[in-house]
Amino acid sequence: MPQYEAFSANSEVNGRSVRSIVEGVGQFSSAYKDRALDILDNHGLPEPEVGTWYSLQSYLDAFEELADTVGPKTVVKIGSEIPNVVDWPPEVGSVEAAMSVLDDVYQMNHRGDDIGYYEFESTGDREGVMETRNAYPPELDEGLLKGTAERFSDDDAFVRIEQVEEGEPRAFEISW
DSSP states (O other): OOTTOOSSTTOEEEHHHHHHHHHHHHTTOHHHHHHHHHHHHHTTOOSOOTTOEEEHHHHHHHHHHHHHHHOHHHHHHHHHHHHHHSOOOTTOOSHHHHHHHHHHHHHHHEESSOOOEEEEEEEETTEEEEEEESSSOHHHHHHHHHHHHHHHSOTTOOOEEEEEEOSSSEEEEEEO
């Protein structure tokens, strides 16, 4: 699956998701945050606003440039911030419930003909497998899954994410 290439030319992303990269790199330094804002501006996404829709390809182009600048560990961190900035259904109160509705949350923040998906299968009491198909890098998915599990798990839970399938689609084992 080509990373950083939207599956459809009409695909769009909500400004809430675009802001997540700013918040993610802002956790490291204000210089990274300023750099992220400059990169977004250079790709036609100045000061992204929640509720405004933007070209997914423009966002992916900006994200690729930022990822090349900050490296894969920071991309994981960006992904881990996404669960803190998106809206979750009010009934979500556990890791399994969050993983089960992750595709719904993704679909609320992306639109177009073919935007990809997240599909979760529980494989045990505190574990499961998430299949993903999207144009984002696997490091972003890793962070997203880890951040989601950490947000909805008990405070003492140890979250483990391991990519077990590459290509299209990808799969990650999750335990918490």
